[in-house]
Amino acid sequence: MGHVYLVGAGPGAADLLTVRALRLIERADVILYDALVTDEILALGPQAKKVPVGKRGGRVSMDQALINRLLVSTATKHEIVVRLKGGDPMLFGRAHEEIEACVQAGIAVSVVPGITAAFGAASALTTSLTQRGLSRSVTFVTPTVARGSQASPSWAKAVAAADTSVIYMGRGDASWIRDTLLNLGMPATLPVVLAEDVSRPSSFNVKGPLADLPDLALKVGSGPVLMMIGEVFAETEVALDLFDARPSSVEMLGSTKAG
Ligand SMILES: C[S@@+](CC[C@H](N)C(=O)[O-])C[C@H]1O[C@@H](n2cnc3c(N)ncnc32)[C@H](O)[C@@H]1O
Incomplete structure (x- = not known):
């Protein structure tokens, strides 16, 4: 069973990532990322499989329940799963639902703050x-x-x-x-x-x-x-x-x- 990390990507510039976020992006097996995460940041984890689960107001995007299920199923197959979110995961990021899905599935979950x-x-x-x-x-x-x-x-x-x-x-x-x-x-x-x-x-x-x-x-x-x-x-x-x-x-x- 893997570990899910909800990681704040900050507002966009790669050098506004925390050091902890960067280390996790560099080590991730899979990165599930939001539409607001920039290419510059995704490029920091060339080894990882990248899965867009993008939400952008008004546009068709992956349903939250589906994202929760995908997070859990990915963590059953991979060791380090990074759920990369724009800004800080704990502000308008639906982190609560994703944390709950992991906890209910018995998957270890941690949160890394980002600059909102x-x-x-x-x-x-x-x-x-x-x-x-x-x-x-x-x-x-x-x-x-x-x-x-x-x-x-x-x-x-x-x-x-x-x-x-x-x-x-x-x-x-x-x-x-x-x-x-x-x-x-x-x-x-x-x-x-x-x-x-x-x-x-x-x-x-x-x-x-x-x-x-x-x-x-x-x-x-x-x-x-x-x-x-x-x-x-x-x-x-x-x-x-x-x-x-x-x-x-x-x-x-x-x-x-x-x-
Ligand atoms: C779903 S909320 C996510 C907020 C994010 N968790 C944070 O802490 O910044 C998305 C909204 O955050 C704001 N936002 C996020 N990144 C931004 C940026 N780089 N510039 C301006 N507004 C931004 C916009 O209002 C956008 O519609």
Whole structure:
């Protein structure tokens, strides 16, 4: 019986892997990997059999129950099975279900952390998510599968309560997210940065006020995107700044930019 390792691949750049992750990738017999794992990282384990089990929002992908079964059956035939996941396995990665499947099948399972996309983005933007006097709380949320009749869903309340928020898997719901947050009383002028393809050569960031979130979402491409919201981003410099691009927005921002 083999050992399953749920390994965080980080946001994309190979040199953001942990040393432990690299050692396991180099020794793996089989690597089951998500769509967000880059070729650069997969190339670090040339000896391993690579099996894509990719999940990418909106696209047809392998059902989670099937992934769980594949993980278990692979571990009955191979010694070192690496389940490689984008970012950190323990954040929006369905790690719990995979761990449970292994435990139930009597297969040893370990988890290796990775750099979650939010931390990769904060570093790339050189913007600390907490800042003395400005931000004491950070929330990571996803509104996916939350759509419904609820006027203020729990993810939105969490965003409204935090000083800084990072929204995962939100791009397709930009209008709904903007409307929900404005309805909760969040300022229309609050700075938002959309960070696409964090830590990859194709990385792209756009910034503007919360009121413009749907427009910002139209500016990014088809790569994975984070929505980052909070006053900490007021001074963040990005490739495309819609505050600067439109004089009316700069005026609207007023004290936010100065303070
Ligand atoms: C299923 S979640 C996985 C999150 C992952 N476990 C982590 O810790 O980063 C996928 C979402 O993470 C975000 N994401 C992951 N990698 C990213 C990257 N390199 N750049 C921007 N966003 C990323 C996007 O919001 C994407 O839709």
